[in-house]
Amino acid sequence: MSCLFALSGKGGVGKTTLAGLFVRGLREIGRKPILAIDADPNSCLADMLGVRVRFTIGSARETVRDEAEAQKISKQELLRMKIAQGLVESNGFDLISMGRPEGPGCYCYANNVLKSAIKELSDQYPYVVLDNEAGLENLSRRIVQSVDVLTLVSDASNAGMNTLERLYGLAREMGVGFRKLVLLVNRTRGGELPESAARVQKNTGARNMLALPYDEEIATLAEESRPVWDVSDENPIYRKILELVRETSG
Numbered sequence: 426m427s428c429l430f431a432l433s434g435k436g437g438v439g440k441t442t443l444a445g446l447f448v449r450g451l452r453e454i455g456r457k458p459i460l461a462i463d464a465d466p467n468s469c470l471a472d473m474l475g476v477r478v479r480f481t482i483g484s485a486r487e488t489v490r491d492e493a494e495a496q497k498i499s500k501q502e503l504l505r506m507k508i509a510q511g512l513v514e515s516n517g518f519d520l521i522s523m524g525r526p527e528g529p530g531c532y533c534y535a536n537n538v539l540k541s542a543i544k545e546l547s548d549q550y551p552y553v554v555l556d557n558e559a560g561l562e563n564l565s566r567r568i569v570q571s572v573d574v575l576t577l578v579s580d581a582s583n584a585g586m587n588t589l590e591r592l593y594g595l596a597r598e599m600g601v602g603f604r605k606l607v608l609l610v611n612r613t614r615g616g617e618l619p620e621s622a623a624r625v626q627k628n629t630g631a632r633n634m635l636a637l638p639y640d641e642e643i644a645t646l647a648e649e650s651r652p653v654w655d656v657s658d659e660n661p662i663y664r665k666i667l668e669l670v671r672e673t674s675g
C-alpha cells in the first residue's frame with residue numbers, strides 16, 4: 426500500500442509549487458521512490474520537477490477502444506503500455522502526466538480503465554504525490570478514490586477560507602476517503618493564519634493547518650521557470666513542507 430498525498434484547491438493558489446516541494450521533501454528524507462502524477466492540464470508539475478514529458482496519457486482515453494481492437498490486445502493492456510511509455514524516470518521519483526482533461530464527450534468507461542491502470546501503477550510506489558486541477562473531480566471520478574493525506578490549499582482571503590470548507594464538504598459528499606486532512610493557507614502576509622482559520626479548522630476537523638508566507642524565492646522560481654531543486658535548503662516554505670511530509674507520511 427502506498428502513501429498518497431493529493432493536493433487540491435482553486436487555480437493559482439500554489440498547488441503545483443507545493444506538490445513539487447512535497448516530492449523534494451519526501452526524497453530528502455528517503456521516503457522514495459515517489460510517483461508524481463500531474464493531473465492538472467493547466468500547469469506543469471514536470472517543469473517544477475525539472476523533467477521533460479514525452480507523452481501524456483490523456484489522449485489515450487479517447488482512442489483506446491479502437492486501438493485495442495486494431496492491435497488485438499485488451500484495453501487494459503494497451504493502457505498499461507501507454508502509461509509505461511509516458512512514465513518519466515528521474516532520481517528518486519518518476520512522473521506521469523495525465524495531459525488534457527475530458528472533452529465534451531463522455532469517456533466514463535475509458536476513465537474507469539484509466540483509473541484502474543493508474544491505481545496499478547501507484548501501487549508500485551511507496552509514495553505518491555498527486556497534483557490536481559482545481560476542484561475535486563480527479564479525486565472522485567478520474568484518478569483515485571482514496572487518499573492518505575488530503576491537502577487542501579487556499580490563499581488567506583475570506584473567499585479562500587470559505588473555499589476550504591466547501592472543498593472539504595465536497596470531499597465528504599463525493600465519498601473521497603482520506604486518512605489525514607491538511608489545510609495549507611499559502612502566500613499569507615507574515616506567515617500568520619487569518620482570523621477565520623480557527624472556524625475552518627474546527628468545522629473540518631483538520632489536525633494540520635499551516636500558514637505559508639509569501640516568499641520571494643518561490644515567486645521568482647516560476648518567473649524564471651526553475652525547478653524546486655533550486656530552492657535553498659533554508660527556504661521557510663520548504664522547511665515547513667519538509668516537516669509536514671515527515672509527520673504525515675509515517
Ligand SMILES: Nc1ncnc2c1ncn2[C@@H]1O[C@H](COP(=O)(O)OP(=O)(O)O)[C@@H](O)[C@H]1O
Nearest residue numbers: 436437438439440441442612638639640644647
Ligand atoms: N508562498 C508563495 N510565495 C510566493 N509566490 C508563490 C507562493 N506559492 C506559490 N506562488 C506562486 O503562485 C503562482 C501559482 O502557483 P502554482 O503552484 O502554479 O498554483 P496552482 O498549481 O494552484 O495553479 C506561481 O507563480 C507561484 O510561483
Ligand SMILES: [Mg+2]
Nearest residue numbers: 440441465468
Ligand atoms: Mg497547478
